[in-house]
Amino acid sequence: MKVLITGAAGGLGRALAVECALRGYDLFLTDVNEGGLLSIKRGLLRRFPVKVMIKSCDLTSERETGELFQFADRNGWTFDMLMNVAGIDFEGGFLERSSYNILKIVRLNIEATLSVTHKALARRNGSSKRFYLVFVSSLASMYPMPLKAVYAASKRFLLSLAYALGQELKSRNVSVLALCPGGLPTTPDALAGIQAQGFWGKLTTNRLETVARRTIEKALRGRRVYIPGVVNALLSFFGRLIPETAVAKFLYGRWSKAQKLRFREQAGGAC
Amino acid sequence: MKTAVVTGASSGIGYAVCEALIKRDYFVIGVGRNEQKCLAARNEIIENHPGAQIDFITADLLSQREVLRSAKEILKILDRTSDGALYALINNAGCVRGCYTTTEEGYEQQFALNHLAGFLLTHELFPNLVKGKGRILFTSSNSHKMTKMNWSDLMFQKRYNPLFAYKQSKLCNLLTVYWLNAKYGASGIRAYGIDPGLVRTDIGNKDAGVLIDLFWSLRKAKGADPSVPAAAYLKLLESAPPLGELYHGCDKPHRYSREVNEKNAGRLFELSERLCGITGGWGI
Ligand SMILES: NC(=O)c1ccc[n+]([C@@H]2O[C@H](COP(=O)([O-])OP(=O)(O)OC[C@H]3O[C@@H](n4cnc5c(N)ncnc54)[C@H](OP(=O)(O)O)[C@@H]3O)[C@@H](O)[C@H]2O)c1
Numbered sequence: 329m330k331v332l333i334t335g336a337a338g339g340l341g342r343a344l345a346v347e348c349a350l351r352g353y354d355l356f357l358t359d360v361n362e363g364g365l366l367s368i369k370r371g372l373l374r375r376f377p378v379k380v381m382i383k384s385c386d387l388t389s390e391r392e393t394g395e396l397f398q399f400a401d402r403n404g405w406t407f408d409m410l411m412n413v414a415g416i417d418f419e420g421g422f423l424e425r426s427s428y429n430i431l432k433i434v435r436l437n438i439e440a441t442l443s444v445t446h447k448a449l450a451r452r453n454g455s456s457k458r459f460y461l462v463f464v465s466s467l468a469s470m471y472p473m474p475l476k477a478v479y480a481a482s483k484r485f486l487l488s489l490a491y492a493l494g495q496e497l498k499s500r501n502v503s504v505l506a507l508c509p510g511g512l513p514t515t516p517d518a519l520a521g522i523q524a525q526g527f528w529g530k531l532t533t534n535r536l537e538t539v540a541r542r543t544i545e546k547a548l549r550g551r552r553v554y555i556p557g558v559v560n561a562l563l564s565f566f567g568r569l570i571p572e573t574a575v576a577k578f579l580y581g582r583w584s585k586a587q588k589l590r591f592r593e594q595a596g597g598a599c
Numbered sequence: 600m601k602t603a604v605v606t607g608a609s610s611g612i613g614y615a616v617c618e619a620l621i622k623r624d625y626f627v628i629g630v631g632r633n634e635q636k637c638l639a640a641r642n643e644i645i646e647n648h649p650g651a652q653i654d655f656i657t658a659d660l661l662s663q664r665e666v667l668r669s670a671k672e673i674l675k676i677l678d679r680t681s682d683g684a685l686y687a688l689i690n691n692a693g694c695v696r697g698c699y700t701t702t703e704e705g706y707e708q709q710f711a712l713n714h715l716a717g718f719l720l721t722h723e724l725f726p727n728l729v730k731g732k733g734r735i736l737f738t739s740s741n742s743h744k745m746t747k748m749n750w751s752d753l754m755f756q757k758r759y760n761p762l763f764a765y766k767q768s769k770l771c772n773l774l775t776v777y778w779l780n781a782k783y784g785a786s787g788i789r790a791y792g793i794d795p796g797l798v799r800t801d802i803g804n805k806d807a808g809v810l811i812d813l814f815w816s817l818r819k820a821k822g823a824d825p826s827v828p829a830a831a832y833l834k835l836l837e838s839a840p841p842l843g844e845l846y847h848g849c850d851k852p853h854r855y856s857r858e859v860n861e862k863n864a865g866r867l868f869e870l871s872e873r874l875c876g877i878t879g880g881w882g883i
Pocket of ligand 1: 606607608609610611612613630631632633636658659660661691692693694712713738739740741794795796797798799800801802803805822
């Protein structure tokens with residue numbers, strides 16, 4: 329199995345890469361952070377007998393993304409699995425963020441993901457070999473989220489895309505999984521964010537090692553969505569029953585409190 | 600003047616050890632992860648001990664790149680000040696994590712910081728320690744007992760258990776001490792593990808998770824002041840007590856757990872060399 333992972337130097341990307349290597353999959357890893365790629369490559373090769381190739385790339389640049397795939401082509405990679413992990417969010421409300429940053433969320437979370445996915449699928453050249461496509465969406469995709477509006481909408485885009493493509497590409501032997509995790513304790517920043525949400529943060533946080541393992545298991549089994557954790561599954565279920573305006577109102581209350589707390593303290597951590 | 604390197608020197612036990620060393624006229628090189636905290640620690644020590652010889656290096660020892668960079672900076676200082684000789688390396692930086700988190704290399708963080716960082720730094724400074732007939736101290740813990748090496752899943756990737764990952768990392772310290780003495784004792788170095796006991800520091804309140812944060816806030820209140828274990832470090836540097844025991848305060852040392860044996864030590868040493876990318880031996 330040959331796997332392409334974007335955002336591979338980040339917390340979730342790294343954990344997925346380790347999990348793939350544990351299963352003996354060869355890895356092609358990309359990220360903007362070149363130093364991080366070198367480190368994860370080193371770490372993987374010291375532990376597992378797999379092939380690892382890295383190439384740093386700013387996926388929001390169509391030119392660089394093109395070069396990334398040409399590089400993979402030249403080195404003889406044909407992929408069996410693509411994990412779209414690269415994604416960003418910027419803290420703060422809509423008007424508090426620059427329009428540049430807001431558009432960057434769309435450029436990376438949506439445009440870049442589409443570009444990478446299209447290029448990877450086009451390279452199958454009509455092959456009928458099974459292909460596994462994974463989109464990292466989020467629990468945030470389940471609701472309209474004031475104060476995280478653009479991020480949540482970009483994640484909903486991916487969820488909707490995954491459902492639709494899953495159906496459309498079924499006949500071509502492509503299975504599509506959307507992963508919708510709650511909080512993941514990856515970076516100090518993520519930890520601080522979870523801490524600021526207090527009780528809710530604790531409740532919706534998922535175990536990184538479990539999410540990484542199950543994501544691959546679910547993808548292999550051809551599942552469509554993976555919402556880790558019972559609480560998150562329930563939240564997403566009820567989120568669909570309650571009118572969106574009511575959900576938005578509730579979440580606004582919760583997030584404005586969390587963000588105030590966060591910006592006041594700017595420290596500490598949580599799992 | 601003897602030179603000592605102390606990691607995790609910006610707070611807690613490491614800071615107290617720096618102070619104890621300064622009082623005995625050591626030249627101290629402290630390592631911490633946060634520039635501001637390092638600067639504040641340095642200023643405080645100089646203020647309390649006028650004339651203190653202390654340098655600080657900022658490095659995030661979770662990352663091996665940073666361990667190697669800090670080693671290079673230490674080597675530069677040693678070349679300038681002591682003709683390369685190092686008398687003491689105190690591997691003390693440590694963390695507690697409530698959930699599975701990984702480093703740049705994809706290694707589990709407690710294993711990476713509490714064990715691998717000290718292992719790699721020891722390797723990088725080993726020729727200097729040999730030259731200084733030096734001591735290598737690891738802040739281990741009596742909590743290394745009642746656990747085994749989880750060889751089939753060292754980084755607890757299957758299901759993370761924070762307590763066992765911590766205990767195992769402290770067992771790794773003693774296995775390293777065991778192997779260093781067994782294999783390289785003839786070169787004149789001596790390695791010791793220390794159990795600081797329960798100490799009033801903030802270790803469980805830093806990125807450890809809500810539950811551990813709460814638990815530790817209650818527990819640490821019963822702990823000793825960091826200056827108490829600091830005395831034990833000094834004793835190990837100034838006298839030459841027998842090897843193979845876990846030193847604790849000024850009392851009788853604890854015994855190692857039975858897991859600290861040649862088989863485990865050899866296996867861990869070889870694996871750690873691989874995980875740190877050490878291929879060229881120990882330079883002696
Ligand atoms: N406290 C106890 O009861 C107890 C008992 C047994 C063993 N220990 C061991 O004692 C050692 C010291 O712990 P402590 O209690 O003194 O806790 P502490 O006050 O939190 O000290 C830990 C030190 O390590 C530093 N550090 C943390 N992460 C680092 C990183 N990534 N890179 C470089 N430095 C880093 C910290 O820097 P910051 O100042 O920036 O946080 C701090 O200087 C640890 O190895 C611990 O396992 C403690």
